Amino acid sequence: MRILWLLALVFPLRLFAAAGDAEFLDARDAVQRGQWQRVSELVPSLREHPLYPYVELWQLKARLNEFPRDDVRQYLERYSGQLVANRLRADWLRVLAKAQQWNAFEQDWNALVDPDTDLQCLQLQAAVRRDSRVLEANKARWFAGRDLPESCSSVFEAMFTSGVLKDADILARARLAFMAGNTTLGKAMLQRASAWSAADAKRLDSAIRNPDRYLSDKRLGTRTRAEREVALFALSRVASNFPENAASSWQRLSGSFSRDDREAGWGLIAVAAARRHSAQALDWFRKAADTRLDASQLEWRARAALREQNWEEVLRSIESMEPEYRDRAVWRYWKARSLRRLGREPEAMPILAVLAGEHHFHAQLASEELGPSVGPAPTYYKPSEDDVRNASRIPGIARALAWYRLGMRYEGNLEWIWTVRDLDDVSLLGAAELARREGWYERAIATADKTRKLTNLELRYPTPFQEQLRARAREFEVDDAWLYGLIRQESRFNAAARSGVGASGLMQIMPDTARWVARKLGLKDWRSAIDNTPDANISFGTFYLKHVLVQLDGSPVLASAAYNAGPRRAQVWRAAAPMEGAIYIDTIPFLETREYVRKVMANAVQYARLFGRQMETLTERIGTVPARSPGSDGGS
Structure with missing residues (x-):
């Protein structure tokens, strides 16, 4: 047995574990064709196959509308904590929501990991039945420049009915959609606004066809909120390609707009200019007050200031960001660099010291800023044969390798990523070495990169294809x-x-x-x-x-x-x-x-x-x- 195990470590596992693969693929094809009798016939030969839980999953999913509660519960318990269980739970929750079985839905909800937006909105439908304050607490979900799942629509309708969302919020989302390039959603939002008219629809179509001409039209209307939103949309389209032209138009038109809209317009132009590395970007940012700049715009102001090496402006931009953005490695690094350039060394050093203990581009730069011998280096660890063997016995790893062996890397990646998310450093490196021996370098690299205290550079930075x-x-x-x-x-x-x-x-x-x-x-x-x-x-x-x-x-x-x-x-x-x-x-x-x-x-x-x-x-x-x-x- 020891010899067989050593051989398995030397040669790819796919040479040794192909038994049942043909039957599994047969079952998968039968599922896709809806031939459930054929699937049942294949089950006895697949019970020991690593991917058998998927056969069970497919069989159960086909019956979920019959509410097989006991079978669902048994499956969830049998594969508790594993990807297949989470997949079944997500599908089961959708069935419960469709049947309006909200109590049962909420009982299963807390065990779901990483729900998508569709499921999050279904959960809000369940929660609002108990407490209408949920609507106010989740108002921010409305403000998205992208299309959202249908399950969110009833939540938003409830927000409008209760007064949580108002007409101004419709126009705000329309602007977000236009800024994101989602013209269809933007039009749909404007058409929903109470102040929207057929004439406004014609104006919008004209702005979409030729935004530069629309802004140049002396008859351009700015009296109503709808007219102003169309003008801002046209301005954003012109700015994306010709920020100087947009600035010229806005200089002429902005007097007809409110202060908030004037500053929003300059923010649009400034970001477009910063993306093109225009020397005028910072001047235009100064015409847009800090309070009118969103997170992305503040990042672009910081980049424009970096290009000019205006360290006070870099620092001011970073400190104006929300914590979610300000705490990103790139902005922590440039905050520290700005502080050093401004003679505030004692404030910079702790930031660099924390960064230097991380593992990424800016961490390396921070470490070099501080000089040699900054804190303890991660401990080198070479996984043992026992570590590799233990990794191969983890059900999710075995399933991932089985998918990989069948050439289905996407499914294998899903299993692998799920399984390694909570492993300790020794287990991560054992799994990384297993992936490396399989020639699955992307998983070896990603898994070795996840360690915290132990490290193995040969696994993080493998060197295949050396001769070529x-x-x-x-x-x-x-x-x-x-x-x-x-x-x-x-x-x-x-x-x-x-x-x-x-x-x-x-x-x-x-x-x-x-x-x-x-x-x-x-x-x-x-x-x-x-x-x-x-x-x-x-x-x-x-x-x-x-x-x-x-x-x-x-x-x-x-x-x-x-x-x-x-x-x-x-x-x-x-x-x-x-x-x-x-x-x-x-x-x-x-x-x-x-x-x-x-x-x-x-x-x-x-x-x-x-x-x-x-x-x-x-x-x-x-x-x-x-x-x-x-x-x-x-x-x-």
Whole structure:
């Protein structure tokens, strides 16, 4: 038995645990076809399969409208604390709500973990029957710029009936919807407002078709609240592309608006300008009072101030944020940096000390600000064979690996994420090592990243595909630590990764990029780079990375941004003068690209350490971003 166990640790589990997989897939197909007799016939052969609880779940879900209370209760007890039980409970609650069995609903509600918005609104329907004060306490749910589930509608109707929500709240949500780009919801909100008319609907359609022309029309009405909301909508549309034009129009029109609306308009324009790194952004922010700026707008004011290195304005913006935003790592870091620049060192040091004990981009920068020997380092821990074996025996882990073995990574990810959420550090590292041996690197990385006191850099920063990757790094003269850091962020070393926009493979290459690289290399075959061919994918991706690195003055920060968002954007985001790398990164307009570059650069530092390189700090690696080249558009 010991020999079999050691073999299982060396070879992927899918070679040893395929028994019953065919029957399970047969049962799954039968469920999808509604062939319940076939499912029942397969049950005896599936009782020992790791995914058998799903077969039971599917059978129970098919009967929930019959209210099989005892069967539901037994299932929930049998799989208590596991993902399958939470899934059944969520579906059971929806059935109870549909049947208006609110007492039973509330009895089961507290055991549900992570309810979605639909279920949260169903719970409010139940709660309001007992206490109408629930409506006032949950008024904030109304103010969303996105569509909400149908289950929320009856709650909102009750809020209107009781006077918790009023006509002004309809217009406020319409504005939120328009700001979020949800024109359909915005129109629906305005049409619900009591002051809305057919003439207002025509005005809105005109503003949607050509917002610039709408604002330029001398007959533009601003007398009613509806007319003013349409004008603000048109202003936001113009500002998103041409903030200077919007500012010119608003300078002319804003006198016809209330002070609140004037300041709201300047806030819209200022954010649009800050996103485009306009030098006028801070001037326009000053025309919008702090009380009129929401959390996102305050963040953009802080970014605009960072670009100008206006440390007083950076600090003022951060301190004006709500705690939820102010306490984010990025703003804690820049608050500390601002305090230091303003000569308030004693206030900055405790902030940096707390940050330095965390594990992320800004934690590394904070640690470097403080210098060496800041607090105890996490303890290195290498999981034992017992740790790995214990992880493999956790039911949720076994189910996740079974899904993974069947090629159903999405389902496997759900099981894995649920199961590891409350594990201790030793168990997390045992599970991470198990995932690594399976070649499931994304789970190995994410699981090892969750530890608090113990750490294992080899699991957080694995190094598969070494032969291919290092060969291409040498061929194209690219730093292999940076290359590993980029691939870790791009695909988590999943060679079969496919993005929603068509990027493929380890380095997430787009078909157009693959064609372009093939032409540059004089190759006819470009499809292998976007198929499951690691060597070709690494070769094409590394060539392209080197190309943008050279094109962007040898800056790995710019090249990383270009790899994610395109060279032209990375070039446009540069300033007219050299800029600290951390400021460039934290003022990138796209959230995805900001996070991407942070992680790629932080990853590269960790990989360099793993490779035994001379200790290079993150601050040194990101360095200074060179000034924008006059007339350069970044190329292709």
